[in-house]
Amino acid sequence: MKLLNYALVYRRFLLVVFTILVFLPLPLIIRTKEAQCAYILFVIAIFWITEALPLSITALLPGLMFPMFGIMRSSQVASAYFKDFHLLLIGVICLATSIEKWNLHKRIALRMVMMVGVNPAWLTLGFMSSTAFLSMWLSNTSTAAMVMPIVEAVAQQIISAEAEAEATQMTYFNESAAHGLDIDETVIGQETNEKKEKTKPAPGSSHDKGKVSRKMETEKNAVTGAKYRSRKDHMMCKLMCLSVAYSSTIGGLTTITGTSTNLIFSEHFNTRYPDCRCLNFGSWFLFSFPVALILLLLSWIWLQWLYLGFDLQETRRLFPP
Structure with missing residues (x-):
């Protein structure tokens, strides 16, 4: 022993x-x-x-x-x-370190979120665009490691906001039913938003009861091992995480410095064909950018359909005729 x-x-x-x-x-x-x-x-x-x-x-x-x-x-x-591409990789790593130190990736991602809003479809496209842009100049691994915590935090905030809105609407419904009032479901959302902006709930109110119920639901999910409230929330988190992984790879195809495989190919091509000076940063970008753009859009459509599906009414609202 x-x-x-x-x-x-x-x-x-x-x-x-x-x-x-x-x-x-x-x-x-x-x-x-x-x-x-x-x-x-x-x-x-x-x-x-x-x-x-x-x-x-x-x-x-x-x-x-x-x-x-x-x-x-x-x-x-x-x-x-x-070799040349080894030193270039060292420069890319230094660039990624400086971007992470000064939170430039967070500024770009959050600015994109402010532009596209909180709709899951547009939010996913915004994250994919910003991730692909960062991956054009950094390595795929560094880009995914920097953007993934931001995506996870935004997804959790959206889930929490939806849970709070549902709890508020349920509280309003119960109070109206208890007093025998007629409920107009079309104005529940407007009144809920006005209520949140103008009033602050007092201790012991029904809003606090909603918080307690949400806390009990969270504890129940923690006990049963379920991390998300519903299957839709689970699918949305999967969608956003996979979109970062795919877009970082797609963005790395756009430039020679995007990933180490491009640098290795360029080095071997220039060594094997020294008289051919057709492969440089500009020619690579002109050839790869349209391909990367098409792949990015197709990946967004495929992931959106696979994990969240396409609602006809929602599609008409997003893309009006």
């Missing part, structure tokens, strides 16, 4: 030693450059999968092992670590 505890404590060290020794017969027996390269490949792959060493250290192992086995010279390995 004590030996097992020691093995669990030093499991990473044992994994490193075990991996190096298990594959060591490969270069010792075959004695070719291909076998030595395969040995390094297997060792680095296992270190990456198991994270026996930190990923940054594992990524630097070729700079040590390739010259040690005579596969490549140190100058060749070092030049591979400092």
Whole structure:
């Protein structure tokens, strides 16, 4: 038992030693450059999968092992670590850090929300547009990580506001029914809004009772494991989160700096065809921007139909003839 505890404590060290020794017969027996390269490949792959060493250290192992086995010279390995697109990626990371520090992404996203309103369809399109714009200049991962908390906060605020409005309308309905009054359902929403703007409920009032009921409902959902009030709220949160993921990928297609795959392709294309100077930032943007715009609109329509559906009356209201 004590030996097992020691093995669990030093499991990473044992994994490193075990991996190096298990594959060591490969270069010792075959004695070719291909076998030595395969040995390094297997060792680095296992270190990456198991994270026996930190990923940054594992990524630097070729700079040590390739010259040690005579596969490549140190100058060749070092030049591979400092290509143009690597330095460009470092610049993109610095840009993303500065944007996150000064909350520029929040300003852009919230300004878009103020422009489109709180309708889920237009709100999703606004978030997708702002996310795609940010992803044009930043990496997809950085953009999604910065915008996702904003989307989640806005979605929770919309759900809370709808719950409060429903509780207020229900309270108004119960009070009117208790006094034997006729209820005109068409003016409930207007009176509810006027009530919220002009009056502040006193302690112990029916509004407080509505808050207590909402609190009890939230506690009940927490006990049963349900995070959302209804299936519609759940679908809306799914819609907004997936829209950020898709739009960050679509926006990354627009520019060369949008994602690392574009940079790698550009580097290999310019290396393989040095006489062809047709691939640059402007030509890439002119070719990819219409494609990205079409993909963004189609993704918005598809996600809207898949998770919220299209109500005919709502569609006519959003797109009047």
